[in-house]
Amino acid sequence: MESEPTTPTESFAQLGLCAPLLRALGDVGYEVPTPIQARTIPLLLAGRDLIGQAQTGTGKTAAFALPMLQMLDPDLGRVQGLVLTPTRELALQVAEAVHTYARYLKRVGVLPVYGGQPFHTQLKRLQQGVQVVIGTPGRVMDHLRRGSLNLGALRMVVLDEADEMLRMGFIDDVDWILSQAPEGRQTALFSATMPPPIRRVAKGHLRDPETVQLAHRNLTVPTVEQRCLNLSEGQKFDALTRILGTRENDAVLVFARTKLGCAELASKLQAQGWAAEALHGDLSQAQREALVRRLRARQAEIVVATDVAARGLDVEHITHVINYDIPYDAEAYVHRIGRTARAGRAGAAVLFVTPRERRMLQEIERFIGNRIPPMKMPTKADVATRTVALFKENVAETLGKGGMDLYLNLVEEMAQEGGFDMAEVAAALARLALGDKTIEASLEPEAAAVPEPEQGMVRLFLGAGTKVGVRPADVVGAIANEAGVPGKEIGSIDVYERFTFVEVPARYQAKILKSMAQSTIRGRPIHIKPAATERGPRGKPRTGEARPPRAKRAPKTKQSPPGNP
Ligand code: AMP
Numbered sequence: 001m002e003s004e005p006t007t008p009t010e011s012f013a014q015l016g017l018c019a020p021l022l023r024a025l026g027d028v029g030y031e032v033p034t035p036i037q038a039r040t041i042p043l044l045l046a047g048r049d050l051i052g053q054a055q056t057g058t059g060k061t062a063a064f065a066l067p068m069l070q071m072l073d074p075d076l077g078r079v080q081g082l083v084l085t086p087t088r089e090l091a092l093q094v095a096e097a098v099h100t101y102a103r104y105l106k107r108v109g110v111l112p113v114y115g116g117q118p119f120h121t122q123l124k125r126l127q128q129g130v131q132v133v134i135g136t137p138g139r140v141m142d143h144l145r146r147g148s149l150n151l152g153a154l155r156m157v158v159l160d161e162a163d164e165m166l167r168m169g170f171i172d173d174v175d176w177i178l179s180q181a182p183e184g185r186q187t188a189l190f191s192a193t194m195p196p197p198i199r200r201v202a203k204g205h206l207r208d209p210e211t212v213q214l215a216h217r218n219l220t221v222p223t224v225e226q227r228c229l230n231l232s233e234g235q236k237f238d239a240l241t242r243i244l245g246t247r248e249n250d251a252v253l254v255f256a257r258t259k260l261g262c263a264e265l266a267s268k269l270q271a272q273g274w275a276a277e278a279l280h281g282d283l284s285q286a287q288r289e290a291l292v293r294r295l296r297a298r299q300a301e302i303v304v305a306t307d308v309a310a311r312g313l314d315v316e317h318i319t320h321v322i323n324y325d326i327p328y329d330a331e332a333y334v335h336r337i338g339r340t341a342r343a344g345r346a347g348a349a350v351l352f353v354t355p356r357e358r359r360m361l362q363e364i365e366r367f368i369g370n371r372i373p374p375m376k377m378p379t380k381a382d383v384a385t386r387t388v389a390l391f392k393e394n395v396a397e398t399l400g401k402g403g404m405d406l407y408l409n410l411v412e413e414m415a416q417e418g419g420f421d422m423a424e425v426a427a428a429l430a431r432l433a434l435g436d437k438t439i440e441a442s443l444e445p446e447a448a449a450v451p452e453p454e455q456g457m458v459r460l461f462l463g464a465g466t467k468v469g470v471r472p473a474d475v476v477g478a479i480a481n482e483a484g485v486p487g488k489e490i491g492s493i494d495v496y497e498r499f500t501f502v503e504v505p506a507r508y509q510a511k512i513l514k515s516m517a518q519s520t521i522r523g524r525p526i527h528i529k530p531a532a533t534e535r536g537p538r539g540k541p542r543t544g545e546a547r548p549p550r551a552k553r554a555p556k557t558k559q560s561p562p563g564n565p
Pocket residue numbers: 029030031032033034037055056057058059060061062257258328
């Protein structure tokens with residue numbers, strides 16, 4: 001593997017974290033500290049107060065949680081760490097992270113407290129003795145007022161997303177809570193922005209704080225076609241396979257945050273038949289080199305990598321970078337997309353963004369000085385269209401190579417034995433090679449922005465189009481003659497290459513379907529059936545049903561891959 005000048009990256013061990021924490025980090029698969037972690041962990045371990053200008057996605061939770069856990073006295077069953085968060089969701093998330101990191105420490109009690117949860121449950125846990133409390137300011141204040149929470153033994157307090165707490169009107173509560181905490185404790189304040197009220201809190205409650213703000217180096221942003229895809233965590237895998245299914249050839253680099261995530265994703269892809277491999281820090285140099293060789297030889301097409309492992313990866317035909325997990329800072333994003341468009345080739349990058357990561361997207365856009373326009377999720381039909389196109393290319397390539405005599409004999413034999421014509425045999429072979437679902441789905445036009453039929457009308461699908469000479473007049477003629485529907489009652493007709501949609505009054509639907517079941521147009525059977533709508537029946541597979549197209553839009557025959565127009 002070629003080496004590229006890389007900045008030396010510190011390890012978690014170098015930051016001064018203890019063995020049980022390092023072991024837990026190994027479990028979750030973090031390879032190296034994120035920039036905010038590298039800067040804040042040593043400071044917090046040294047007992048300093050801190051202002052960290054960092055938002056969600058930078059790894060700030062571990063940045064404060066790890067030092068907090070390290071300085072707990074496990075033999076003391078009193079609250080020693082307090083984290084204030086703006087929302088219940090964040091409190092739960094932080095609590096979960098703290099739990100995970102504390103896995104190998106001696107008995108650490110962690111309790112999230114927030115409004116909406118019964119008071120007595122929290123009381124009971126507090127009485128049992130917990131060491132870390134994570135809560136929203138209102139509820140923490142209630143517990144302090146009632147005396148159910150005692151901060152006498154507090155060693156560290158963290159304000160997480162302080163600007164959000166300000167925005168939500170909690171700042172006075174925060175101020176009050178801090179005034180209840182013992183003088184000698186350590187305080188860390190994390191905030192994406194530093195409006196005056198936050199500065200006031202810092203001035204009033206932090207002792208000689210160190211400010212950690214991640215300075216961005218000047219990086220040249222590669223000219224890569226960039227897109228973002230807004231989705232939920234649960235949609236990511238499906239989106240990934242669809243994008244993979246619509247792309248042109250060449251290699252794809254997929255970024256995941258952790259070693260574990262990386263290995264899992266690669267094996268999920270393999271299970272679906274993709275030539276995917278994981279590239280992470282646990283691989284030996286020899287394994288890395290072997291992987292790069294397979295990429296070059298095009299035996300591997302998809303590499304799922306962590307940021308660190310992908311450094312220095314320079315394979316010319318990587319044309320796509322997919323940011324499956326959003327990077328932890330804008331610089332990492334630039335490094336990632338720089339893996340494509342090498343040697344003057346065109347490249348494309350897709351960034352998956354879940355709702356919680358909108359701010360990181362904005363941060364990246366600010367950093368690169370450009371908006372990253374959103375793309376649409378490729379549909380199943382897009383994937384199928386690409387599959388069909390690839391199939392055609394492969395067939396053409398095979399034909400081009402010649403040497404078909406043996407196979408021609410075989411096809412002739414099959415035709416003669418069964419009394420078929422050769423085209424029918426070829427059709428059956430294509431069907432076997434592609435499967436029914438693909439070809440049917442490839443006929444489905446995109447369903448987005450489909451106008452519903454007019455009131456009282458339904459849309460029908462006919463499996464014949466311009467390719468066999470169908471014209472709107474033929475459709476009107478057939479429906480009028482065979483079903484006896486007056487021509488003027490027939491609504492809009494959209495004729496596409498291989499199918500047609502026609503709107504008819506709902507009251508005629510049954511009659512039309514019945515009387516035209518066997519009909520032909522221009523000598524072709526038309527396979528008439530109701531067109532599926534976007535609101536198709538739940539749970540019923542839609543593959544194979546036709547969907548109405550967008551109004552008056554030519555069907556796609558070849559789809560360019562997303563983000564690579
Ligand atoms: P946070 O900014 O704390 O919300 O963290 C965002 C995400 O980054 C979480 O999913 C963490 O599990 C993950 N994360 C935190 N630190 C690291 C790291 N050093 N390497 C990889 N992932 C990390």
